[in-house]
Amino acid sequence: xxxxxxxxxxxxxFKEASIELEHIVRALxxxxxxxxxxxxxxxxGVELLASLRERLAKAEQRVQVLVDAAEVPAxxxxxxSAPSTAFIDE
Numbered sequence: 886x887x888x889x890x891x892x893x894x895x896x897x898x899f900k901e902a903s904i905e906l907e908h909i910v911r912a913l914x915x916x917x918x919x920x921x922x923x924x925x926x927x928x929x930g931v932e933l934l935a936s937l938r939e940r941l942a943k944a945e946q947r948v949q950v951l952v953d954a955a956e957v958p959a960x961x962x963x964x965x966s967a968p969s970t971a972f973i974d975e
Contacts (some may be wrong), residue, residue: 894936936954 894902909930912918918926 894932897936899937899940902933902937906930906937909933 892901895907909926913923913927913930
């Protein structure tokens with residue numbers, strides 16, 4: 886296998902893992918690989934795909950936390966005793 890494929894999946898960025906998975910899929914679709922190489926690459930692809938799905942799930946959770954935090958209603962204040970702002974429109 887190539888040097889890039891020997892890297893631990895957890896040491897790769899999301900983009901690097903996605904690109905490697907894409908290369909594996911293309912190589913398997915071409916059908917030019919020997920059976921052993923196909924099985925090896927398929928196994929690596931499964932490992933990459935599992936990692937990518939896990940990372941996406943974690944990212945979705947983080948986004949949901951941020952969205953939920955942004956939707957917290959603002960604290961309301963009693964403005965009845967506030968000074969008049971009638972002069973602003975003048």
